[in-house]
Amino acid sequence: MSYAQKEEMLLKDTYTNNLMELVNEAGESLGTVNSLTALFDESGVVNDDGETVFVCGDAGVGKSMLIQKMQNLWATEEFFEDVKFLFRFRCRTFCCFKKHESICLKDLLFIFNCYPDQDPEEVFRFILQFPHTVFFTFDGFDEIQSDFDQNSIPEVSSPFCFTHPLGLLMHLLSGKLLQGSKKILTARTGTEVSRKVIRKKIQLKGFSPENLQKYTRLFFKDQMFQKLVFNHLEANPSLCSLCSIPLFCWIIFKSFEHFHFINDSEQLPDCSVTLTDIFLLITEVFLDRSVKTNLVRKGTRSQTETFKSGKEILLSLGRVAHHGIEKSLYIFEQDEINSLGVSKKDLQLGFLRTSQEYRTRALDSTYEFFHVTLQSFLAALFLIISDHISTKELLKFFSLCTDGEISHVGIFPFSCLRQNQVRDRSPFQNNEHLQFTNLFLCGLLSKTKQRLLQYLVLPLVIKKKRRALREYLTNTVKSYLRNLPHAKFGLYKWVQAKPQFVWMLRCIYETQSEKVGRLAAKNLCANYIKLTFCNACSADCSAMSFVMYHFQKQLALDLDNNNINDYGVKELVPCFSKLVVVRLSVNQVTDNGVKVLSEELKKYKIITFLGLYKNQITDIGAKYVASVIEECSSLTCVKIGCNRITMEGGKSLAHAVQKSRTILDVGMWGNKIGDEGAKAFADALKNHPSLTNLSLACNSISTDGGRSIAEALQQNTSVRIFWLTENELNDEAAESFAEMLKVNSTLRHLWLIQNKITIKGAMCLREALKENTQISEICLNGNLLEEAQFSLLEDEARIICF
Numbered sequence: 001m002s003y004a005q006k007e008e009m010l011l012k013d014t015y016t017n018n019l020m021e022l023v024n025e026a027g028e029s030l031g032t033v034n035s036l037t038a039l040f041d042e043s044g045v046v047n048d049d050g051e052t053v054f055v056c057g058d059a060g061v062g063k064s065m066l067i068q069k070m071q072n073l074w075a076t077e078e079f080f081e082d083v084k085f086l087f088r089f090r091c092r093t094f095c096c097f098k099k100h101e102s103i104c105l106k107d108l109l110f111i112f113n114c115y116p117d118q119d120p121e122e123v124f125r126f127i128l129q130f131p132h133t134v135f136f137t138f139d140g141f142d143e144i145q146s147d148f149d150q151n152s153i154p155e156v157s158s159p160f161c162f163t164h165p166l167g168l169l170m171h172l173l174s175g176k177l178l179q180g181s182k183k184i185l186t187a188r189t190g191t192e193v194s195r196k197v198i199r200k201k202i203q204l205k206g207f208s209p210e211n212l213q214k215y216t217r218l219f220f221k222d223q224m225f226q227k228l229v230f231n232h233l234e235a236n237p238s239l240c241s242l243c244s245i246p247l248f249c250w251i252i253f254k255s256f257e258h259f260h261f262i263n264d265s266e267q268l269p270d271c272s273v274t275l276t277d278i279f280l281l282i283t284e285v286f287l288d289r290s291v292k293t294n295l296v297r298k299g300t301r302s303q304t305e306t307f308k309s310g311k312e313i314l315l316s317l318g319r320v321a322h323h324g325i326e327k328s329l330y331i332f333e334q335d336e337i338n339s340l341g342v343s344k345k346d347l348q349l350g351f352l353r354t355s356q357e358y359r360t361r362a363l364d365s366t367y368e369f370f371h372v373t374l375q376s377f378l379a380a381l382f383l384i385i386s387d388h389i390s391t392k393e394l395l396k397f398f399s400l401c402t403d404g405e406i407s408h409v410g411i412f413p414f415s416c417l418r419q420n421q422v423r424d425r426s427p428f429q430n431n432e433h434l435q436f437t438n439l440f441l442c443g444l445l446s447k448t449k450q451r452l453l454q455y456l457v458l459p460l461v462i463k464k465k466r467r468a469l470r471e472y473l474t475n476t477v478k479s480y481l482r483n484l485p486h487a488k489f490g491l492y493k494w495v496q497a498k499p500q501f502v503w504m505l506r507c508i509y510e511t512q513s514e515k516v517g518r519l520a521a522k523n524l525c526a527n528y529i530k531l532t533f534c535n536a537c538s539a540d541c542s543a544m545s546f547v548m549y550h551f552q553k554q555l556a557l558d559l560d561n562n563n564i565n566d567y568g569v570k571e572l573v574p575c576f577s578k579l580v581v582v583r584l585s586v587n588q589v590t591d592n593g594v595k596v597l598s599e600e601l602k603k604y605k606i607i608t609f610l611g612l613y614k615n616q617i618t619d620i621g622a623k624y625v626a627s628v629i630e631e632c633s634s635l636t637c638v639k640i641g642c643n644r645i646t647m648e649g650g651k652s653l654a655h656a657v658q659k660s661r662t663i664l665d666v667g668m669w670g671n672k673i674g675d676e677g678a679k680a681f682a683d684a685l686k687n688h689p690s691l692t693n694l695s696l697a698c699n700s701i702s703t704d705g706g707r708s709i710a711e712a713l714q715q716n717t718s719v720r721i722f723w724l725t726e727n728e729l730n731d732e733a734a735e736s737f738a739e740m741l742k743v744n745s746t747l748r749h750l751w752l753i754q755n756k757i758t759i760k761g762a763m764c765l766r767e768a769l770k771e772n773t774q775i776s777e778i779c780l781n782g783n784l785l786e787e788a789q790f791s792l793l794e795d796e797a798r799i800i801c802f
């Protein structure tokens, strides 16, 4: 039995909830998904005709584990009681068919998946008759590498027709075959899937800090171990950031466990940790298995010795990995493995594991790397340590990725992720394995890894390869950054970066070269960096900091709609001294992250805009934000809507606003401050010198709160726009607003949409407008007015009812 198999833990002993976010077609968050059954409910449906639940996420984030967990719950009858058949496919299975091969649905199910215990004809008939009793999982749509022409799939398909298996897959996903069956499809982020087939889209975001704690407890049963690991994590945010991706977390924990076992020391890096570092660690763990356990246990072997003695193993495995990466092959047959020089013993170490899918095709044994990222790592290592690789070949994968974003830059290394925009691209094309290979090349050829590598390859050869990579990187970073499209936006020179920008930062970070970091900062000809919807995770913040730290001037950083979380905030600490705009909306930031943020922002007091909309901030975090408002006089705009702020937090924020002489704009939409919170804001409004825009929309404010606000506005000459949409304001409140309008001449827009105002309240407002020529609009849509009553308000165009 191989180590990989021995190590496989039972799912129930290891599975930890993963953060799942429901998103719309534009990728905007529609909220979190709290249970696996909720994946199939009606919330967040983007297309009623679509049949497939689409789950996307980064490499190693846990898509396959999620599928496995569902299968497990179904098998133990905790999930989907109405489902009688579950067919679990890995999409890479569909690549092993020849172009002209065709099969029928029954064969796909029974030959290439699972042969039924009972009469297959009868079972198939049942499936056709009751498709809703069938559940399909298709894992890894991104792994399909094919030049298969989707247009050649016949429009209508009968379940008895013979067609290419990919055609069957597309028909199943769209519901042309077995309409009504449950289907879940997973793919890496950025993989293109036809909108027509998607019913709901879910993004997997990895472990939250809470999940990570649970996983740690599951992984290390011993409490002493747990404590040690918690201490390590606490001391090293860079490690925590990596641990939010479950695969990397597993690698880190596995290495920790191993080193602790062999020499009572943890040997984990204790400052900046790169992906290359952790893949070197797991490689060392696997290589240690090639040596007799008692020798390893003495703990006398250094990392260099381990790699030196494992050189031949690394070369042969690297050859296989490289061969696969070149051809987008992830599964290897025994013959292939043998011919590339991997011995039987090497197969046992854990790098490779037997691949189950192919057994159904009655092949001998087939193998795959325990994860595709490891394959990329070994391929990169091979490119460096093999004597036969020229510098041209070393850089081949960089130039293999064509750019779809900046056409005049031409071939650029960091463009592979941007798949959606590349025209005429096969929907099945995926280059992430190349991106990772490039990234590991940068890491392995970094200065800090030289000592290790010199035992594997002649120093002269490394030097030559290093120089080639450095030159290439320098040129491309320069030209890429200079050619990024810019726009002028007030004081700012603005750039909207794309996901490949994140990849570029990742590569720069792997080099750990201050020089390259400085070069990137110097060539970034913008001071407003918009990295929204770039799928940046907390670990990417280390990379951002690495570059932005070198930025000479003040900088605006917009990271809205990513996956940053509290660890990411910690990683940004080195660059807060430069940041005047910090936008972290929709990023799972909790009170802990806000605490760090407030401490840092108050050190430099240069912040002007703080965006924290749609995070997980409670009253505790609201207090931290309040202290920033109080202490940072440059702060003019705070967006903290859609968090978990109640009366207490509302009061803290209102008091801070009251004290601030400079704040202009406060967005509180979608919290729950209630009447008491509203009263505190009312106090703040009286004679406020600067506040012009305030949103207390959707905050459970009723008559009392409304009345206080209206009265306070009589003594306010700063507010121009006030949003009170989606509250519980009634006619009594409306009457107070009417009184206020007779006095206030500053307010321009009053939004009272979706409240409980009837025609009575509306008429009061209409009357008041006779004495107010300044206000532009009062929006009353969605109140308790009947359509027939609209005509009574017709003569006042500034009252908007529909």
Ligand SMILES: Nc1ncnc2c1ncn2[C@@H]1O[C@H](COP(=O)(O)OP(=O)(O)OP(=O)(O)O)[C@@H](O)[C@H]1O
Binding pocket: 014, 015, 016, 017, 018, 057, 058, 059, 060, 061, 062, 063, 064, 065, 066, 140, 187, 188, 215, 246, 247, 248, 250, 371, 372, 373
């Ligand atoms: N929910 C989870 N609980 C515990 N461990 C997990 C979880 N999700 C992932 N892991 C760990 O991370 C490893 C990689 O996860 P998985 O293969 O599911 O990632 P993936 O998203 O399918 O990656 P890829 O896109 O590269 O195929 C697993 O083998 C497991 O060790």
